[in-house]
Amino acid sequence: MGNRETKSDVILIGAGIMSATLGTLLKELVPEWEITVFEKLANAGEESSNAWNNAGTGHAALCELNYTVEKPDGSVDISKAININEQFQVSMQFWSYLVNSGLIQNPQDFIMPLPHMSMVQGEENVSFLKKRFEALSNNPLFQGMEFSDDPEKLKEWIPLIMQDRNLNEAIAATKIDTGTDVNFGSLTSMLFDHLKSKNVDINYKHSVNDIKHTSEGLWELKVKNLDSDTVERHTAKFVFIGGGGGSLHLLQKSGIPEGKHIGGFPVSGIFMVCKNPEVVEQHHAKVYGKAKVGAPPMSVPHLDTRFIDNEKSLLFGPFAGFSPKFLKNGSMLDLITSVKPDNVLTMLAAGAKEMPLTKYLIQQVMLSKEQRMEELREFIPNAKAEDWDLVVAGQRVQVIKDTEAGKGTLQFGTEVITAADGSIAALLGASPGASTAVHVMLEVINKCFPEHMLEWEPKIREMIPSYGMSLMENPELLHKIHDSTAETLGLIEKELVLS
Numbered sequence: 001m002g003n004r005e006t007k008s009d010v011i012l013i014g015a016g017i018m019s020a021t022l023g024t025l026l027k028e029l030v031p032e033w034e035i036t037v038f039e040k041l042a043n044a045g046e047e048s049s050n051a052w053n054n055a056g057t058g059h060a061a062l063c064e065l066n067y068t069v070e071k072p073d074g075s076v077d078i079s080k081a082i083n084i085n086e087q088f089q090v091s092m093q094f095w096s097y098l099v100n101s102g103l104i105q106n107p108q109d110f111i112m113p114l115p116h117m118s119m120v121q122g123e124e125n126v127s128f129l130k131k132r133f134e135a136l137s138n139n140p141l142f143q144g145m146e147f148s149d150d151p152e153k154l155k156e157w158i159p160l161i162m163q164d165r166n167l168n169e170a171i172a173a174t175k176i177d178t179g180t181d182v183n184f185g186s187l188t189s190m191l192f193d194h195l196k197s198k199n200v201d202i203n204y205k206h207s208v209n210d211i212k213h214t215s216e217g218l219w220e221l222k223v224k225n226l227d228s229d230t231v232e233r234h235t236a237k238f239v240f241i242g243g244g245g246g247s248l249h250l251l252q253k254s255g256i257p258e259g260k261h262i263g264g265f266p267v268s269g270i271f272m273v274c275k276n277p278e279v280v281e282q283h284h285a286k287v288y289g290k291a292k293v294g295a296p297p298m299s300v301p302h303l304d305t306r307f308i309d310n311e312k313s314l315l316f317g318p319f320a321g322f323s324p325k326f327l328k329n330g331s332m333l334d335l336i337t338s339v340k341p342d343n344v345l346t347m348l349a350a351g352a353k354e355m356p357l358t359k360y361l362i363q364q365v366m367l368s369k370e371q372r373m374e375e376l377r378e379f380i381p382n383a384k385a386e387d388w389d390l391v392v393a394g395q396r397v398q399v400i401k402d403t404e405a406g407k408g409t410l411q412f413g414t415e416v417i418t419a420a421d422g423s424i425a426a427l428l429g430a431s432p433g434a435s436t437a438v439h440v441m442l443e444v445i446n447k448c449f450p451e452h453m454l455e456w457e458p459k460i461r462e463m464i465p466s467y468g469m470s471l472m473e474n475p476e477l478l479h480k481i482h483d484s485t486a487e488t489l490g491l492i493e494k495e496l497v498l499s
Contacts, residue, residue: 005223006201006231008036011221011236013208014040014243015251016049017184017434018427020191022240022441024098027458028463029445035195035236038206038223038417040329041244045188046210047327048244049434051308053394055315058086058180059435062142063116063288066300068132076128076135082472085141087439089471090464093481094438095187096179097463103194110187112307113491115285115431116179117157119171119379125290133174140475143174151475160282161303164381164382179286182435182490204233211239211253219254227324231399238448239245241426245326247399248338252425256419263347263400264338264428266326267361271317271391272376276387280305289379299360303379316376318393320364328395343400349408350400357410395453399429414440422448437465 010026023035041047047053061067069077095111098104098306120129126149136142149152149172155162157175194200209231210222218235225232225495241247245266251259275278288302326334326465337431339347341465351358369385374384399411413430414436425444442460446453460467486492
């Protein structure tokens with residue numbers, strides 16, 4: 001047993017984008033607070049935040065069709081798209097503040113301008129896309145969006161997708177030039193470098209094995225130092241569990257009532273990647289299609305330009321994979337050990353309700369490379385197998401909980417679970433996750449430190465000028481913020497070239 005013990009104001013579990021964001025916000029709000037971080041891996045941003053473990057889309061609902069649903073009367077509900085766009089604007093403002101304050105440098109190392117497009121085929125889908133475009137383009141958040149069903153125009157926008165395409169079927173696309181490609185792994189590393197310079201105690205190769213509430217009202221963590229193979233004890237007034245798929249087990253160990261009746265189902269993503277410069281140079285956009293009937297929302301196929309480690313590549317997917325691990329670096333027992341007496345009925349109810357998802361996952365796992373190539377050819381008709389390799393992306397744990405919709409409902413968003421006294425919070429779930437990290441972490445701060453909010457609000461407004469306001473309802477402020485963030489993050493000059 002190791003004899004190292006620390007007492008902190010705040011402990012962050014997991015060195016991903018969420019902990020990086022929360023730690024950075026708190027250091028700006030209360031620089032004197034002592035913050036300790038524990039990460040099982042050797043570096044920051046190596047699990048879900050790693051550039052190869054997520055799609056790298058700055059999710060602002062510019063192109064993702066699953067954020068806009070067609071209602072029974074044929075109209076398109078854009079409320080979720082508005083919500084996600086507003087949340088991404090909050091992230092952009094905070095990143096701009098960090099750059100302007102000199103807290104991080106070289107924004108081009110983590111964010112690049114890239115057109116966001118939606119593309120559909122078939123009369124019914126084209127009709128839906130046109131209605132979606134009309135609903136969004138009237139909204140100031142989506143200003144600048146274009147629609148076309150003219151093959152000649154589409155050849156200008158997406159030459160690689162239109163090359164050798166059979167045009168017997170109706171095809172249409174929307175395009176907006178203010179989209180982004182975001183390397184969340186790079187951003188996470190930058191933020192942890194900044195936190196280290198602010199004397200945050202960052203401990204890599206440290207695995208949190210247990211967590212319990214003490215009689216003094218503190219949280220005590222049992223942490224294994226993986227290098228020395230010793231066990232340490234650390235206490236804090238507030239704990240944030242931001243361990244990706246690993247958060248569920250720690251939430252269960254905390255014993256808080258809010259963590260009961262919650263389960264998780266792991267889904268891994270597989271992408272196809274192309275690094276052949278001749279092919280890569282023919283495509284410059286993130287192009288999202290429509291999920292197939294019966295497929296879950298996170299399976300929307302998309303063809304993306306990516307900028308990773310100063311190299312441009314193309315990514316296509318995701319194809320679903322299955323592993324019982326909750327993290328890429330997790331244990332094969334993760335799924336089975338997450339089933340507890342309080343959530344077993346919830347999990348069983350989900351299993352009974354989600355048979356189509358199970359069938360879909362089995363079909364996806366069984367796909368050969370040639371079958372995956374056939375799906376890719378729906379986007380790139382002349383795609384050659386030798387230009388494309390498979391890359392296994394990160395594990396995502398979809399939250400299962402009891403809701404008004406019934407027992408064992410699968411949730412496809414990001415969930416924050418907070419103790420009634422605000423002393424502990426855990427982040428569960430998946431997309432749009434990283435893109436909305438700042439909004440989500442402000443939510444955590446609001447719920448967990450309500451007694452400080454009046455005092456902290458001026459600083460929050462300095463970091464996020466639109467805090468507490470709807471940008472959609474304040475078009476002047478929206479334009480002002482959009483222009484300033486685009487300029488600070490190095491997006492404006494290139495946007496003009498693209499438009």
